[in-house]
Amino acid sequence: MSKTTTTKQTPQNPAQRIQKPDKSGIEKAATGIAGFDDITFGGLPRNRPTLICGGPGSGKTLFGLEFLARGITEHGEPGVFVSFEETEEELAKNVKSLGLDLPDLIAKKKLVIDTLRVDREDYLETGDYDLGGLFIRVGCAIDSIGAKRIVLDSMEALFSGLTDHMRLRSEIHRLFLWLKDKGVTAIVTGESIEPSGKTREGLEEFISDCVVYLDHRVNDTISTRRLRITKYRGSFHGTNEYPFMIDESGICVLPVTSLNLTYKASTERVSTGIASLDGMLGGKGYYRGSSVLVTGTAGSGKTSVGAHFIHAASRRGERCLMWSFEESESQIVRNMRSIGIDLEPSIKAGSLKILTSRPQIFGLEMHLGIIHKEINAFAPKCICIDPVSNFIGAGTVSETKVMLTRLVDLTKSKGITTIMTYLIRGGMPAETTDAGVSSLMDTWIVLTDPEFNGERNRILSVLKSRGMPHSNQMREMLLTSHGVELIDPYLGPSGAVTGAARKSLEASEKALAVEWEIKLLRKKKDLENSRDLTEARIKMLRSRLQTQEQSLQLEISQAKSLEQVKVEDRTRMGATRSSAPDHKPQEQR
Amino acid sequence: MKPGSDRSEVWELFLYIAGETPRSVIAFQNLKDICNTHLAGRYTIEVIDLVKNPTLAEIDQIVAIPTLVRKLPKPVRKIIGDLSNTEKTLIDLQVRPAKLKNATQKDHRDAS
Incomplete structure (x- = not known):
């Protein structure tokens, strides 16, 4: 009985409940x-x-x-x-x-x-x-x-x-x-x-x-x-x-659940460091604080794309961190210098820090923890991790995915623009990642270097880029001594072509054009010739006509003068007759 | 020389208790009885009440109460419990029982 009374009373007395500790x-x-x-x-x-x-x-x-x-x-x-x-x-x-x-x-x-x-x-x-x-x-x-x-x-x-x-x-x-x-x-x-x-x-x-x-x-x-x-x-x-x-x-x-999807999305854009790639991404580059995935087969230029971004950002004075799980710092500096990216001044100025380690040296959590700590200590605006696919060597595929999810959440919550490269194993479709991390990413750049006609040419395409118009084209990517260059697509009669094929097609098309020009020139000449001929003919005909006209005139004038002579003769003869029978003209009638 | 074999030896015993609990009273009574019976005249007992002197617990690493510490003869021995098992207490303390109690002179150390 008393129990029921208590339960009835409880709602009427909320203050008592509030005083108790929380739920x-x-x-x-x-x-x-x-x-x-x-x-x-x-x-x-x-x-x-x-x-x-x-x-x-x-x-x-x-x-x-x-x-x-x-x-x-x-x-x-x-x-x-x-x-x-x-x-x-x-x-x-x-x-x-x-x-x-x-x-x-x-x-x-x-x-x-x-x-x-x-x-x-x-x-x-x-x-x-x-x-x-x-x-x-x-x-x-x-x-x-x-x-x-x-x-x-x-x-x-x-x-x-x-x-x-x-x-x-x-x-x-x-x-x-x-x-x-x-x-x-x-x-x-x-x-x-x-x-x-x-x-x-x-x-x-x-x-x-x-x-x-x-x-x-x-x-x-x-x-x-x-x-x-x-x-x-x-x-x-x-x-x-x-x-x-x-x-x-x-x-x-390292809890996963303490990170959640509540970070603010920035509308600020940040250059990719490659002007033509910026062009492909609505002309402005990545979103600040977004995560970018660059996938590609071996040697397709992933690191170069990442380094471009980091280089550009660090030159703007933004603090950048670059993790390399494959190359040493001096190797990166040397290799990037070969494509015209000099990272050394930024490193010396303190705006860029390159961290290198082998992924197998620690477990995934240790890596994540280290990344976490470095980020907290260095407070970078941009980071590049090259490549994240190597983490699979330090854990299972599913663990790697969980780890990368946490990494993306971490960088996003801190508003850090992150570029991660991912090595695609040979023979795999270019649009996949082992760990299935692509869905975490805001922008996905796919690099391939397909073999065609006895050569490999790098091709870059933007597979997705959330929240911005982006190019749907496949662009040929050249690693030149002054950086990455994206060539405008060459669209021949048989589709887009790259490399030597593009060059030969360009050459043959040039030859074709020259041929046309010569043909036209010849036709022009022909026309001119025939015009000359026709005009000469016209001249001739005209002069003939003139001659005819002149002879006609002559004839007319001759005939006229003959008539004159005849009239004059008659007049003279008449005058001669009238001197005699001149006074009797009536009689003649 | 086995402890206790020298009849002139003085046994220095410390009994750690925590307040006048029934158990500590029993332990003290048991200890006194044993000493009076087997070590008459050659022993000292000091009772240390940790409630009154808590810091003393550290010196002899006292965990359990009551604990009997035999400082002398060496080596130091610690016996925990209310000492209600006289036989075992004697063995643990390595006290050679008085003749009236036990005829066998066997050393019980190994058994302990």
């Missing part, structure tokens, strides 16, 4: 370990014990130490490290190379390292006992510095030191309850056994709040560290296996 229910203590707080949405459960289990060398102790050290330096929470295995000096030495200065923290009274050696040789058991001594020591250590965090590394040593495990279990259980009461966030480490992944002494049963599993797996001679949260009572958490790495700054967990 995830529990307060968390940030570990400060890079990436871990992301996947746990805040860190470890505060004031509760967490079990960190894993095989030997999986990084349990380091996890604990970093949890304490970062707690001190970043969150102002002093910590106690109870070591059942290693001494203070050993621990300090072990983590010094990882950037943790334990003696300093101890000197500042922020950290207490208590070494508890429990050897079976030392202890003889007679009758009933409890772990009061441990409680007192831990309590003493906690109180001496006001510790908020504690690490017990590793509890299992107690099991090997003491024979009464039943007693031990109940004591450990009591210890955890006591630590909760003391208000300290605890990490307990435990060694897990393959293949179950359970700890040897079943510490899981005591620690019901949070269990983190560390793994160190070797895949094809390359080892990868992984971390998984198998349990986190009362809280959301990432459930995947997250790769992590241990380097000079400690543990770095």
